[in-house]
Amino acid sequence: LGAATTDRLPDPAAADPPELGIRRLVGLQPAADLVGEPGDGRRLVISGDAAWVLNTALDRVDRIALAPAEGGSGLADASPREALAKRRAVGPDVVGALDDLFWLPPPLDGPDAGALGRVVALDAAGRLWAMDEAGVSALPRPAQPEWTTVSLGAGFDGRLYALDRSVGQIFRYTATGGAWPAFTVAGEPWLSATADLSAARDLSIDGSVYVLLAGGGLLAFEAGQARELGVSGVPGGLVEPLSLQAVPGAGLLLLADRGGRRIVALGKDGAFRAQLLKLPQPAADDDGGLADLHDLWWDERSALLYVLAGKTLWIGPFTGLGD
Known part of the structure; x- marks a missing residue:
């Protein structure tokens, strides 16, 4: 100010x-x-009756239930519950340092329109982790195009967007009908011309x-x-x-x-x-x-x-x- x-x-x-x-x-x-220190970097996603908070200093995502307390004053249980953390094994993979947290909504039309959206964490190895009340799962994406420095992601109308600051491009991925949120088709450069995305x-x-x-x-x-x-x-x-x-x-x-x-x-x-x-x-x-x-x-x-x-x-x- x-x-x-x-x-x-x-x-x-x-x-x-x-x-x-x-x-x-x-x-x-x-x-x-919240866990951690006041100055720790944090990211927030609200999904239904829960808040999801990424602490980038601690490399962990916490889930906070938003159910109101009886009488409507405050939350019934405001305790953060760890949902994902660096070095955790998820299936055969291990979670890396966590860079970003974003919301991936389902498509507006088509066979997947009624699906539930996902809270998605992006780690430094370029892996995506989908979270909901049931737990955590790896979110598949194609190997192409190759990512260089992707540390930001976003979702819109069922599509996945990944910003690669090194090559100045935003890649867009579209799931085939009925397979969402698994992305199996190679992503495409969405920007018609590269831009300076280094900052x-x-x-x-x-x-x-x-x-x-x-x-x-x-x-x-x-x-x-x-x-x-x-x-x-x-x-x-x-x-x-x-x-x-x-x-x-x-x-x-x-x-x-x-x-x-x-x-x-x-x-x-x-x-x-x-x-x-x-x-x-x-x-x-x-x-x-x-x-x-x-x-x-x-x-x-x-x-x-x-x-x-x-x-x-x-x-x-x-x-x-x-x-």
């Missing part, structure tokens, strides 16, 4: 300066304590493909073609954005800006829409910033926002910007 946004607010009810575009996340509450930090898809860069830049691609996308109007500029969620229904891009201790909402054109903060607590010297922010997940259907900040999973209502 810029200097104007880091000043402590004297009163929780005080109006935020309108030019800063601040929206307060009223009702955002701590829901679960890619996150990948999100809503029909268009968005790539977040380490310096705060954004790349957008439609049908494999690059589309100009410049970030503009963000107060203080993006400081240290770590993750990105493209939200199709709301027409928003939500970024976890760790350095700015905030969630930044952009339009699909990259223009600033709002910055999301907690309610300030002046008595506790808390201005509402999201310290050690790592990742977020907005479930539009349930109007719930999930936030990983520090060692805490936060959950609260969020219905969008309303404009």
Whole structure:
């Protein structure tokens, strides 16, 4: 944040300066304590009644049940349960260092349209691990094209996308009807021309493909073609954005800006829409910033926002910007 946004607010009810575009996340509450240290890198996927959290420092994925406690206050059991970890044997294979965690939804049409989606972890050896309540299984993919430096994955309409930063390409895989989520057909280069993806930090898809860069830049691609996308109007500029969620229904891009201790909402054109903060607590010297922010997940259907900040999973209502 810029200097104007880091000043402590004297009163929780005080109006935020309108030019800063601040929206307060009223009702955002701590829901679960996470394993590891506050600064550990983390990734978040919400699937049905569970939150899945990858801790990249510990190389493990935990599952947190989201069933509410009786009376509706908090979760019935917020204890993280290890679902996957480095060096674990899964069948004949051994899990490597874990790089990414993403959601792989089923196809919208065809024989696999009614299948359940999968939470997928990507390890440093290029292996994919599919997780659900029943356990973990290896997710097959073809040997071609060969991966060089793939550390980011994403899913959309049953397809698998893998970003290879070394060759500047995004490979797309399509499962044959009835075989999903097993991918047996060789992937295809999805970008019509290679791009500089060396600084890619996150990948999100809503029909268009968005790539977040380490310096705060954004790349957008439609049908494999690059589309100009410049970030503009963000107060203080993006400081240290770590993750990105493209939200199709709301027409928003939500970024976890760790350095700015905030969630930044952009339009699909990259223009600033709002910055999301907690309610300030002046008595506790808390201005509402999201310290050690790592990742977020907005479930539009349930109007719930999930936030990983520090060692805490936060959950609260969020219905969008309303404009």
